[in-house]
Amino acid sequence: xxxxxxxxxxxxxxxxxxxxxxxxxxxxxxxxxxxxxxxxxxxxxxxxxxxxxxxxxxxxxxxxxxxxxxxxxxxxxxxxxxxxxxxxxxxxxxxxxxxxxxxxxxxxxxxxxxxxxxxxxxxxxxxxxxxxxxxxxxxxxxxxxxxxxxxxxxxxxxxxxxxxxxxxxxxxxxxxxxxxxxxxxxxxxxxxxxxxxxxxxxxxxxxxxxxxxxxxxxxxxxxxxxxxxxxxxxxxxxxxxxxxxxxxxxxxxxxxxxxxxxxxxxxxxxxxxxxxxxxxxxxxxxxxxxxxxxxxxxxxxxxxxxxxxxxxxxxxxxxxxxxxxxxxxxxxxxxxxxxxxxxxxxxxxxxxxxxxxxxxxxxxxxxxxxxxxxxxxxxxxxxxxxxxxxxxxxxxxxxxxxxxxxxxxxxxxxxxxxxxxxxxxxxxxxxxxxxxxxxxxxxxxxxxxxxxxxxxxxxxxxxxxxxxxxxx
Amino acid sequence: xxxxxxxxxxxxxxxxxxxxxxxxxxxxxxxxxxxxxxxxxxxxxxxxxxxxxxxxxxxxxxxxxxxxxxxxxxxxxxxxxxxxxxxxxxxxxxxxxxxxxxxxxxxxxxxxxxxxxxxxxxxxxxxxxxxxxxxxxxxxxxxxxxxxxxxxxxxxxxxxxxxxxxxxxxxxxxxxxxxxxxxxxxxxxxxxxxxxxxxxxxxxxxxxxxxxxxxxxxxxxxxxxxxxxxxxxxxxxxxxxxxxxxxxxxxxxxxxxxxxxxxxxxxxxxxxxxxxxxxxxxxxxxxxxxxxxxxxxxxxxxxxxxxxxxxxxxxxxxxxxxxxxxxxxxxxxxxxxxxxxxxxxxxxxxxxxxxxxxxxxxxxxxxxxxxxxxxxxxxxxxxxxxxxxxxxxxxxxxxxxxxxxxxxxxxxxxxxxxxxxxxxxxxxxxxxxxxxxxxxxxxxxxxxxxxxxxxxxxxxxxxxxxxxxxxx
Numbered sequence: 001x002x003x004x005x006x007x008x009x010x011x012x013x014x015x016x017x018x019x020x021x022x023x024x025x026x027x028x029x030x031x032x033x034x035x036x037x038x039x040x041x042x043x044x045x046x047x048x049x050x051x052x053x054x055x056x057x058x059x060x061x062x063x064x065x066x067x068x069x070x071x072x073x074x075x076x077x078x079x080x081x082x083x084x085x086x087x088x089x090x091x092x093x094x095x096x097x098x099x100x101x102x103x104x105x106x107x108x109x110x111x112x113x114x115x116x117x118x119x120x121x122x123x124x125x126x127x128x129x130x131x132x133x134x135x136x137x138x139x140x141x142x143x144x145x146x147x148x149x150x151x152x153x154x155x156x157x158x159x160x161x162x163x164x165x166x167x168x169x170x171x172x173x174x175x176x177x178x179x180x181x182x183x184x185x186x187x188x189x190x191x192x193x194x195x196x197x198x199x200x201x202x203x204x205x206x207x208x209x210x211x212x213x214x215x216x217x218x219x220x221x222x223x224x225x226x227x228x229x230x231x232x233x234x235x236x237x238x239x240x241x242x243x244x245x246x247x248x249x250x251x252x253x254x255x256x257x258x259x260x261x262x263x264x265x266x267x268x269x270x271x272x273x274x275x276x277x278x279x280x281x282x283x284x285x286x287x288x289x290x291x292x293x294x295x296x297x298x299x300x301x302x303x304x305x306x307x308x309x310x311x312x313x314x315x316x317x318x319x320x321x322x323x324x325x326x327x328x329x330x331x332x333x334x335x336x337x338x339x340x341x342x343x344x345x346x347x348x349x350x351x352x353x354x355x356x357x358x359x360x361x362x363x364x365x366x367x368x369x370x371x372x373x374x375x376x377x378x379x380x381x382x383x384x385x386x387x388x389x390x391x392x393x394x395x396x397x398x399x400x401x402x403x404x405x406x407x408x409x410x411x412x413x414x415x416x417x418x419x420x421x422x423x424x425x426x427x428x429x430x431x432x433x434x435x436x437x438x439x440x441x442x443x444x445x446x447x448x449x450x451x452x453x454x455x456x457x458x459x460x461x462x463x464x465x466x467x468x469x470x471x472x
Numbered sequence: 473x474x475x476x477x478x479x480x481x482x483x484x485x486x487x488x489x490x491x492x493x494x495x496x497x498x499x500x501x502x503x504x505x506x507x508x509x510x511x512x513x514x515x516x517x518x519x520x521x522x523x524x525x526x527x528x529x530x531x532x533x534x535x536x537x538x539x540x541x542x543x544x545x546x547x548x549x550x551x552x553x554x555x556x557x558x559x560x561x562x563x564x565x566x567x568x569x570x571x572x573x574x575x576x577x578x579x580x581x582x583x584x585x586x587x588x589x590x591x592x593x594x595x596x597x598x599x600x601x602x603x604x605x606x607x608x609x610x611x612x613x614x615x616x617x618x619x620x621x622x623x624x625x626x627x628x629x630x631x632x633x634x635x636x637x638x639x640x641x642x643x644x645x646x647x648x649x650x651x652x653x654x655x656x657x658x659x660x661x662x663x664x665x666x667x668x669x670x671x672x673x674x675x676x677x678x679x680x681x682x683x684x685x686x687x688x689x690x691x692x693x694x695x696x697x698x699x700x701x702x703x704x705x706x707x708x709x710x711x712x713x714x715x716x717x718x719x720x721x722x723x724x725x726x727x728x729x730x731x732x733x734x735x736x737x738x739x740x741x742x743x744x745x746x747x748x749x750x751x752x753x754x755x756x757x758x759x760x761x762x763x764x765x766x767x768x769x770x771x772x773x774x775x776x777x778x779x780x781x782x783x784x785x786x787x788x789x790x791x792x793x794x795x796x797x798x799x800x801x802x803x804x805x806x807x808x809x810x811x812x813x814x815x816x817x818x819x820x821x822x823x824x825x826x827x828x829x830x831x832x833x834x835x836x837x838x839x840x841x842x843x844x845x846x847x848x849x850x851x852x853x854x855x856x857x858x859x860x861x862x863x864x865x866x867x868x869x870x871x872x873x874x875x876x877x878x879x880x881x882x883x884x885x886x887x888x889x890x891x892x893x894x895x896x897x898x899x900x901x902x903x904x905x906x907x908x909x910x911x912x913x914x915x916x917x918x919x920x921x922x923x924x925x926x927x928x929x930x931x932x933x934x935x936x937x938x939x940x941x942x943x944x
Binding site: 063069 | 536609
């Protein structure tokens with residue numbers, strides 16, 4: 001077996017992350033600061049995530065569309081909080097076709113403004129509602145401390161934008177999409193989440209309510225994996241989205257937006273990866289099973305091809321690795337690095353004994369199975385692995401979630417990582433006190449009785465239970 | 473029947489085009505000059521094109537990836553012809569995160585430069601070749617006379633980029649992809665093409681050879697639908713893409729690039745559309761069959777739902793239109809405008825007689841079919857329509873392709889539209905003479921004997937046969 005090629009997680013987690021991203025050939029830094037090249041293995045994972053999520057989004061009735069990359073600066077300025085929130089992160093086009101532009105164009109950081117401009121045009125009557133659109137595109141937010149997948153100046157994402165007749169309909173939509181995200185992340189990414197509302201300090205610029213999916217990485221830091229915003233009537237007023245209701249009265253529509261991005265790939269890496277590399281949930285693995293042909297010769301080649309064909313016939317994304325000129329050690333290490341859930345090893349010895357070797361990536365355990373049943377055995381392992389990864393993620397999150405009632409104790413422990421459940425007054429002062437004393441933030445408000453009658457940060461009467469942690 | 477809502481093609485073709493794009497709800501102008509909003513119906517067509525083409529591209533062995541939107545200006549400057557060709561069309565980001573940038577960033581007009589930069593890094597040995605990548609993304613080329621789908625400042629496309637060990641391999645790849653494009657456009661878009669090499673004046677900036685797919689629109693103008701470029705060693709030298717061959721010698725790789733864009737939607741509109749609207753080839757129709765429920769009542773509703781379910785079970789993209797509160801005329805006109813290939817009309821009268829009405833969009837012919845077999849009849853019509861549209865496109869192109877041998881006659885006729893086959897000397901002067909005398913261009917060199925021994929434009933000895941026409 002070749003020796004480890006990654007910095008161990010326990011030694012230096014950020015270095016391990018960089019190593020995995022590079023060695024599994026997921027992505028590289030782009031030439032312009034903060035940009036990213038997503039290599040085929042990383043992009044194939046993204047395509048599977050997209051296809052899965054796209055089905056779920058369309059099942060809610062939303063339709064895909066495309067809006068322009070460039071937004072006139074004046075559009076952003078229509079919603080005051082929105083432009084304040086995004087101004088520091090904007091990339092601005094000042095020249096086009098050789099000339100200076102009369103009005104600078106912003107490279108979209110998100111598309112609320114341009115979409116709501118069209119909503120105002122398209123929505124006239126209550127019959128035009130709800131209007132539910134989703135975009136798969138790229139957005140740009142200038143990043144001072146970029147990190148591949150987690151924070152990049154340009155990233156790929158989906159952004160949903162909807163308009164509804166009533167505020168209550170917008171509430172429902174915000175909750176529905178949060179639930180779509182939760183199910184996708186738990187069922188397909190095998191990542192256990194805490195979902196809840198963001199505190200005012202962490203809200204989307206221009207939203208009335210922001211809901212979030214928070215996950216716990218293996219280094220004890222939290223990651224925001226997706227958000228769903230109830231924009232209330234803020235954007236409808238700014239862009240004048242009015243409709244005639246059934247009684248003939250003009251009313252403002254209520255709007256929402258919701259998004260998830262390539263950041264989810266970063267979360268998936270840091271939740272499931274280990275010192276041997278990536279560990280992909282089968283649902284989003286480009287190769288779910290790799291058949292490794294160990295020796296040359298037509299009989300071995302035929303047997304390996306047959307197993308691959310059986311896997312494909314069973315609906316498994318199978319790949320035949322027939323690189324017999326490359327060492328076994330290097331090939332095994334490669335597939336481990338790339339996180340392929342199951343390997344089937346098949347050489348002359350296996351053929352003679354009628355037994356193939358099955359290797360699980362998550363547990364790294366090997367077993368012998370009859371060659372005839374190898375494809376079936378591998379296929380049935382996939383479900384088991386998907387479940388085991390989710391169970392592992394949930395157990396890790398639960399084991400590293402601590403109720404805290406003493407602020408001094410909390411400030412001492414927060415540096416070790418993990419999630420903390422605390423009582424919160426619901427006030428801005430409490431949120432500020434937290435930020436001043438620690439580098440942790442309120443990740444979200446959770447639906448549970450406060451662990452103490454008074455706020456952890458200020459001692460004021462407790463209103464909510466919040467989840468606190470250091471985050472990416 | 474409601475009256476026509478479109479400007480007739482014969483009256484004003486560009487106005488007809490604008491009308492169709494608007495009334496079929498395909499797209500609208502974006503707020504920034506030359507940009508485009510693609511609405512759900514237009515985007516659903518694009519998604520079907522993407523899925524179809526993506527399968528074909530992956531079948532050649534290419535893998536998808538993602539490269540940055542922003543390219544440092546210095547990258548473009550490395551290939552002299554490339555930067556000269558693209559400079560007038562660039563959008564430039566000069567400010568990011570509130571500061572002026574040290575080096576301006578170009579919003580990619582195409583990605584050769586950034587990809588070849590990485591090719592130089594990734595390609596070391598002949599074992600790394602061929603390297604075949606494809607990107608689905610957005611690019612920006614400043615347009616002074618934008619037209620929806622046909623010429624927009626930002627457009628969506630796929631761009632393929634490959635590197636090969638030998639020049640011959642690059643030749644093969646260029647031809648292979650041209651053939652992938654041809655088959656997709658003929659089989660799925662039902663558009664008959666002329667394929668051939670571009671003349672030097674029309675070549676991609678930085679390419680040694682550019683091959684093109686040219687189609688003829690209903691107004692007699694040509695449209696370039698896709699191109700495949702053999703870049704030879706130009707980019708490999710500019711970006712230093714060298715590899716060690718099997719004998720241990722350092723050699724330059726040969727590279728190619730190839731692309732098709734949302735422009736194909738414009739072509740599809742102008743090849744198949746008529747005075748009643750869009751006419752979609754079934755292969756890329758978001759709804760292949762619409763079941764129109766004509767009357768209220770549970771029996772009619774059940775029958776319509778059953779037919780829709782039968783269609784779906786047969787693998788047809790079916791849609792149930794149960795808007796019985798909207799007039800029949802308006803609904804029919806809507807589906808005609810949107811180009812849905814087949815409609816099944818089903819109301820109380822049809823239910824009583826056991827016969828449904830089947831309407832073909834291409835011929836606008838109606839027929840009665842037994843209700844029990846309506847789904848089967850509609851499904852089998854789809855193949856017929858797909859073939860009929862292609863046959864129609866081919867016949868139109870052939871009928872409007874004229875051999876010409878007299879320049880004066882040609883200059884008089886070229887304004888009426890159509891494609892002209894002419895003898896060409898192969899010289900720059902001949903290409904210039906054409907441009908000075910007419911607004912037509914050489915669309916491509918075709919593989920046929922010249923219709924005359926001397927060049928149509930200059931009277932010099934003929935070297936090639938070229939296809940000439942006015943183009944979008």
